[in-house]
Amino acid sequence: MSNGRIIGDVILDLQNISLRFGGVNALTDVSFDVREHEIRAIIGPNGAGKSSMLNVINGVYHPQEGAIVYRGKKRHDMDTHEAAKAGFARTFQNIALFKGMSVLDNLMTGRNLKMKSNFLLQALRWGPAQREELEHREKVEEVIDFLEIEHIRKTPVGRLPYGLQKRVELGRALAMEPSLLLLDEPMAGMNVEEKQDMCRFVLDVNDQFGMTIVLIEHDMGVVMDISDRVVVLDYGKKIADGTPDEVRSDPDVIAAYLGTQH
Amino acid sequence: MSDNVRRPSLSTFPRLLMHHAQVRPNHPATREKSMGIWQTWTWFQVSDEVRAMASGLAELGFKRGDNLAIIGDNRPRLYWAMCAAQCLGGVPVPMYQDAVAGEMVFVLQDAGIKFAIVEDQEQVDKLLEIMGQCPDLQHILYDDPRGMRHYNQPFLHGLDEVQEMGRIHNRNHSDFLDGEISQGKPEDVAVMLYTSGTTGKPKGVCQTHAAFIAAAKSGCEFDKLVPEDNILSYLPMAWVGDHLFSFAQATYAGFTINCPESGDTVMTDMREIGPSYYFAPPRVFENLLTQVMIRMEDASAIKRNMFHFFMGVARRCGAEILDGKPVPATDKLLYALGDFLVYGPLRNVLGMSRIRVAYTAGAAIGPDLFRFYRSIGVNLKQLYGSTETCAAVCLQPDGQIKFDTVGPPAPGVEVKISDNGEVLVRGEVMLKEYYKRPEDTADAVDADGYFRTGDAGFFDEDGHLKIIDRAKDVGKLANGAMYAPNYIENKLKFFSYIKEAVAFGADKDEVCTFINIDMGAVGNWAERRNIAYSGYTDLAQKEEVCGLIRDCVEQANAELAHDAMLSASQVHRFLILHKELDPDDDELTRTRKVRRGFIEQKYGVLIEALYTGKTSQFIETEVKFEDGRKGKVSADLRILEAKTFPSQAAKKAA
Numbered sequence: 012m013s014n015g016r017i018i019g020d021v022i023l024d025l026q027n028i029s030l031r032f033g034g035v036n037a038l039t040d041v042s043f044d045v046r047e048h049e050i051r052a053i054i055g056p057n058g059a060g061k062s063s064m065l066n067v068i069n070g071v072y073h074p075q076e077g078a079i080v081y082r083g084k085k086r087h088d089m090d091t092h093e094a095a096k097a098g099f100a101r102t103f104q105n106i107a108l109f110k111g112m113s114v115l116d117n118l119m120t121g122r123n124l125k126m127k128s129n130f131l132l133q134a135l136r137w138g139p140a141q142r143e144e145l146e147h148r149e150k151v152e153e154v155i156d157f158l159e160i161e162h163i164r165k166t167p168v169g170r171l172p173y174g175l176q177k178r179v180e181l182g183r184a185l186a187m188e189p190s191l192l193l194l195d196e197p198m199a200g201m202n203v204e205e206k207q208d209m210c211r212f213v214l215d216v217n218d219q220f221g222m223t224i225v226l227i228e229h230d231m232g233v234v235m236d237i238s239d240r241v242v243v244l245d246y247g248k249k250i251a252d253g254t255p256d257e258v259r260s261d262p263d264v265i266a267a268y269l270g271t272q273h
Numbered sequence: 274m275s276d277n278v279r280r281p282s283l284s285t286f287p288r289l290l291m292h293h294a295q296v297r298p299n300h301p302a303t304r305e306k307s308m309g310i311w312q313t314w315t316w317f318q319v320s321d322e323v324r325a326m327a328s329g330l331a332e333l334g335f336k337r338g339d340n341l342a343i344i345g346d347n348r349p350r351l352y353w354a355m356c357a358a359q360c361l362g363g364v365p366v367p368m369y370q371d372a373v374a375g376e377m378v379f380v381l382q383d384a385g386i387k388f389a390i391v392e393d394q395e396q397v398d399k400l401l402e403i404m405g406q407c408p409d410l411q412h413i414l415y416d417d418p419r420g421m422r423h424y425n426q427p428f429l430h431g432l433d434e435v436q437e438m439g440r441i442h443n444r445n446h447s448d449f450l451d452g453e454i455s456q457g458k459p460e461d462v463a464v465m466l467y468t469s470g471t472t473g474k475p476k477g478v479c480q481t482h483a484a485f486i487a488a489a490k491s492g493c494e495f496d497k498l499v500p501e502d503n504i505l506s507y508l509p510m511a512w513v514g515d516h517l518f519s520f521a522q523a524t525y526a527g528f529t530i531n532c533p534e535s536g537d538t539v540m541t542d543m544r545e546i547g548p549s550y551y552f553a554p555p556r557v558f559e560n561l562l563t564q565v566m567i568r569m570e571d572a573s574a575i576k577r578n579m580f581h582f583f584m585g586v587a588r589r590c591g592a593e594i595l596d597g598k599p600v601p602a603t604d605k606l607l608y609a610l611g612d613f614l615v616y617g618p619l620r621n622v623l624g625m626s627r628i629r630v631a632y633t634a635g636a637a638i639g640p641d642l643f644r645f646y647r648s649i650g651v652n653l654k655q656l657y658g659s660t661e662t663c664a665a666v667c668l669q670p671d672g673q674i675k676f677d678t679v680g681p682p683a684p685g686v687e688v689k690i691s692d693n694g695e696v697l698v699r700g701e702v703m704l705k706e707y708y709k710r711p712e713d714t715a716d717a718v719d720a721d722g723y724f725r726t727g728d729a730g731f732f733d734e735d736g737h738l739k740i741i742d743r744a745k746d747v748g749k750l751a752n753g754a755m756y757a758p759n760y761i762e763n764k765l766k767f768f769s770y771i772k773e774a775v776a777f778g779a780d781k782d783e784v785c786t787f788i789n790i791d792m793g794a795v796g797n798w799a800e801r802r803n804i805a806y807s808g809y810t811d812l813a814q815k816e817e818v819c820g821l822i823r824d825c826v827e828q829a830n831a832e833l834a835h836d837a838m839l840s841a842s843q844v845h846r847f848l849i850l851h852k853e854l855d856p857d858d859d860e861l862t863r864t865r866k867v868r869r870g871f872i873e874q875k876y877g878v879l880i881e882a883l884y885t886g887k888t889s890q891f892i893e894t895e896v897k898f899e900d901g902r903k904g905k906v907s908a909d910l911r912i913l914e915a916k917t918f919p920s921q922a923a924k925k926a927a
Contacts, residue, residue: 115309152308157419162537164309215420 018239019047022223023068023191028077030063030247037063038074041249043242045191050217050224052234054258055244056267061227062104064244065193068225069094069101095124098190102180102197104227110169114179117168118154121186122147154185158212174205181212192216194226198233206230210237231268235259243267284459285482286524287323287360291454293527294320300500300527303349306534306542316527319353322436324450326350326357329439330388331449333412333430337362337456340384340465344368344377344400345392347506347519347532350416350432354390355520359463359482360454366465366477367511369863371856373897374399380467381407384477384708388412390432394420397429459483464520465708466513466660469862477708478660487701488517488663489525491684495668496550496630502528503548503627507539512864513660514634518552521663543624551628554635556865558653559642560793561623563769567797583611584648591616591648596672616649625651632656634664635864637740637759639767640676647674655679657740661717661724662686663702667738678737688738689723695744696730697723729757746869748779754841756784758869761842764832768825769794773854775867776844777880783845785883787876788822789853795821810908813849819913822849826915833918840920846883847915848890850876851908857897879910888912 023045030038038060045051053061066072068079070089078085081097089097100121108117125147126133132140155161158178163171168179177197184192197213198206214237216222228234234241235255243251243258245267251258258264283289293302298317305312314322335341341358343365345351355365366384368377370392377399380386387409391397397415404410414430415421421431443450463482467475492498506519523530528550533542569580590604600608620626631646631653638655646653652671657679658664666688669680682688686700703724706714718724729747730740741747742757750756758776761784765774772791778784790813799806799818806812830843854860860872873880875894882890893907 149308155309156307159535161309161534162541165541219420219422 018049021045022047022082024080025064025068026078026080028064028067028074028079030060030067030072030074036247037072038067038244038247040077041244041247042077043249043252045223045225046240047223048217048221049239050213050226050237052238052241053225053227053244054229054231054234054241058246059244060247061244062195063247065101065195065225065227068191069099069193095187098187099193100184100187100189100191101193102177102184102195104195104199106173106176106180108168108176108180108183111167113165113167114160114171114182115151115155115164117179118151118182118186119147121183122151124187150188151186154182157185157215158182174201174208177201177205177209178212181209181216185216190223192222192224194224196227196229198228198230206233213237284486285359285454285457285461286356286463286486286521287454287457289486289524290316290320290323290356293524297500297527301529302523302527303352303530303532304546305349305532306538306545311531311545314349322350323353323356323360324443325436325439326353326432327360327439327453328442328446328450329435329437330357330363331361331453332438332442333388333435335361335363335388337453339363339388340366340386342366342368342381342384342386342389343391343510344389344396345370345416345510346536347508347510347515348392348416349532351390351392351510352506352520352530352532355464356524359457360450362453362457362461364462364465364479366467367509367516368467369509369511370396371509372863373857374402378403378406379474380477381410383475384465385409388414390414391416393417394424397421397424401426457482459486460705462705464516466511466516468660469864469866476710476713479705479708480663481705484702484705485517485521485663486525487685488665489521491665491686491702492517492522492668493526495670495684498522498526498528498550498630500527500529502526502550502629503546504528504530504550504552505533505539505543505546505548506530507533507536507542508552508554509863512635513658513664514552514554517664518550518632540624544622545624547624547627549627549629551625551631553631553633554864555633555638555642556636558633558638558646559769562642562645563791563794565619565623566769567793570797570801580615583607583615586611587616587648588644591650592644592674595647595650595652596674612650619649620651623651628652630654634658636866637763639763641767643676657738658702659726661704662698662700662726665702666696666698666726669737673735673737675733675735675737678733678739680738681736682738687723690731691725693744694729694731694741694747696726696728696738696740698726699723750778750784750841751780751782752841755838756842757839760839761786761829761833761844762867764829765826765844768829770798770821771825773861773867775854775869775872776842777873777883778842781884783884784842785880786826786844786847787872787879788826788847788849790818790822790849792853809853810851810906813851814908814911819849819911822847823913823915830915830917835921843917844915845917846912848879848883848910848912851892851910852894852896852906855896858895882910882912 021044026042028038028041053064055061067074070091073088078087079089128140128143198209217224241255241258243264250263251261283292293316299315301313302316302319303314341363343351343354358365368380400413412428414432414435416432418431459482461482462479463485465477465479467477504518508515519530531546533539569577586607590600590608593600594608628651631651634656654669657667665683666686667679668683689697691697699722727744728740729742729744730738733739742759746759747757756778761776762774765771770791771788773789775787776784792809804815804817826844826847833843834840856863879890889909889911891909893905896904896906
């Protein structure tokens with residue numbers, strides 16, 4: 012497919028990140044960067060440190076060593092609220108939605124950071140708060156339209172099948188209008204059709220809004236198809252970094268995935 | 274409204290539109306649910322949009338006599354596009370949006386399409402795929418720009434840009450469009466609708482402004498439709514029924530059409546709008562009823578008992594009360610109570626609280642199904658017509674509803690039965706011609722100007738028309754008894770467990786059928802009985818399911834035994850097919866009519882097995898998925914015997 016988007020400069024640079032939990036080295040001296048408008052995949056076998064890496068990026072974990080440079084600003088680690096303010100949105104490996112709330116309400120929570128009126132006004136839904144809510148609702152409706160989930164707008168999330176819940180979670184992240192989207196195994200546990208749908212949405216998000224995406228994925232077919240560059244982790248170390256084709260033929264990667272001959 | 278007719282100036286659809294824009298500029302004309310709320314366009318705004326679109330099309334080179342393909346779901350701008358083409362003296366050709374690319378080639382070539390207005394990227398992709406085979410196609414316009422950013426072909430245009438071009442054009446040449454509209458004549462072709470092609474290739478039916486306005490007028494006056502009415506427009510735009518109701522009648526009477534948000538939200542949207550006028554083929558009514566019944570089974574015992582009690586009352590007297598016939602006072606009282614407790618809330622759930630008139634057409638409707646809706650107070654009626662007659666041949670008048678007829682001829686339409694039992698129609702609503710097919714036109718219209726409908730039927734004692742089957746399908750069994758496959762199939766399809774049936778028997782000793790189970794109803798039935806199954810093919814061959822279907826078939830046989838003419842057509846053997854019949858596999862038409870000849874060929878081995886008394890037969894079939902990929906389904910099908918009954922008709926006569 013001809014693609015009109017232009018991959019820009021490095022916006023996020025992770026430098027020599029090391030993360031330890033007690034005696035366990037979750038990440039050891041990992042460096043890689045993310046460029047604007049690209050889809051960047053992190054792959055690796057189970058326990059390779061992929062989710063830890065995402066958690067470092069959005070500030071859930073604080074690495075013992077290394078630095079994170081985001082849009083020219085260098086810091087030792089991120090804080091979760093800092094990350095959210097900077098426009099990092101993420102989805103989770105195990106869906107983390109409000110199960111009892113409707114799809115619409117779940118998406119509205121994605122707009123929370125952008126609400127300016129104070130708590131009291133919001134509770135009363137009065138004056139500026141009401142105007143504001145209408146604006147946010149419009150944004151949320153755009154997301155609903157984009158993800159084709161009109162028919163479940165008012166359905167409580169807990170009643171939806173898994174694949175749709177994943178889509179709603181992506182929707183909540185999109186409702187934030189993020190500058191960087193972190194997806195933790197967006198296609199895990201899906202059937203082929205659901206995976207295809209999800210791939211299309213991820214590509215569309217990247218293509219239409221120029222959104223930068225970092226994703227973790229197990230399905231190699233998916234990763235190789237949709238990502239621009241791939242970083243491979245194994246036992247907390249980076250073993251390869253490059254385009255899908257480069258990574259695919261890398262002997263270390265083959266060894267990590269298929270084992271080596273002894 | 275009635276002044277529209279007498280004034281010759283309102284003899285085409287564009288003129289009618291401009292008339293409404295003048296007379297009721299602020300009355301809602303079109304609504305669409307978008308961004309979660311209903312957006313409204315008034316008649317004035319619609320006329321403005323149509324003018325912009327028409328002039329934009331003219332800028333691109335669309336000329337008088339050109340055909341404009343319209344492909345997509347029911348979107349306001351696609352409806353407006355019809356009128357825009359008509360403004361310029363062009364002919365809109367709505368096409369089925371779910372057709373795969375290959376199927377579209379024929380119509381695009383046949384109609385010599387140069388311009389196409391389509392809904393979205395999906396349809397654009399289909400057209401791009403077949404563009405090589407359609408050399409005439411010059412411009413493709415799309416409604417929804419989503420995903421179209423990287424398409425830079427010069428012949429692709431967003432409707433927004435085209436309308437903007439048109440607006441500029443209208444500012445510079447303010448009298449251009451009115452001039453074009455005034456050149457339109459009532460005898461010009463207003464729309465070309467393709468027949469579904471039950472037999473062979475589809476034919477383009479050319480209908481004039483005069484014909485569709487006559488059909489709209491007769492319907493609107495018959496049911497007293499006023500601008501305050503609302504209709505939900507959700508059926509394929511290429512279907513004559515939708516064109517009559519959502520375009521012709523709406524533009525004639527000036528009422529409001531409402532486009533649902535998407536195909537999946539029709540139920541919700543219907544509840545929100547609460548239409549006063551409603552049109553659906555029988556299968557939609559059937560699906561709704563099945564859903565209600567399934568949910569009632571899951572309801573608490575009190576609710577369930579209340580439901581069944583009051584449904585009993587409704588069955589006894591509901592339809593009579595709706596018809597205004599006298600009923601005992603106790604029944605009246607019970608019905609009023611039931612209306613408060615059950616029927617009213619039920620109508621509300623179905624989105625039918627405000628319905629004044631509802632029609633069903635396109636296929637025969639089961640008497641139980643029909644009676645159910647009437648008994649809960651929904652004024653459901655039947656109409657009869659075809660693409661060639663603007664879907665307006667017979668209508669059931671309020672208060673004279675029969676379950677097995679389609680009513681007397683509509684005002685201004687002559688109907689007679691030919692010597693061989695075929696229904697013939699003459700009137701203003703008749704087609705002008707089949708596009709570029711003079712021989713077919715000559716075949717279809719006899720010397721006296723009657724159109725041969727191809728349906729076999731007769732008038733009953735009250736002058737109501739009763740349709741039996743397609744005339745060419747009506748045949749004889751080997752013993753000479755009359756055989757009408759459709760009649761038998763409908764009897765079977767009236768059971769909620771049976772979705773589709775195909776009967777065989779012409780020139781044979783006995784009638785045998787193929788059956789498709791209804792996945793929803795049978796699946797639910799199986800779950801209740803803890804019958805495990807992996808999918809359609811598996812479920813269809815379960816011992817218990819076979820028993821269930823056999824009961825249905827035998828019940829149908831018992832009913833057939835009472836029929837004077839068709840008691841010999843009882844089903845002796847049947848099998849349940851391993852896959853659902855599907856338009857994508859060419860087994861059904863896009864309007865879901867069985868393509869008998871094709872099925873006979875494709876499943877010849879199964880038919881043979883039915884007639885040679887085997888007990889099972891292996892079959893492997895190729896299936897096409899929606900995205901064009903192919904797969905295979907195979908199964909060992911059981912062949913089942915059904916009990917038949919001695920003819921009761923003779924006894925009844927005695």
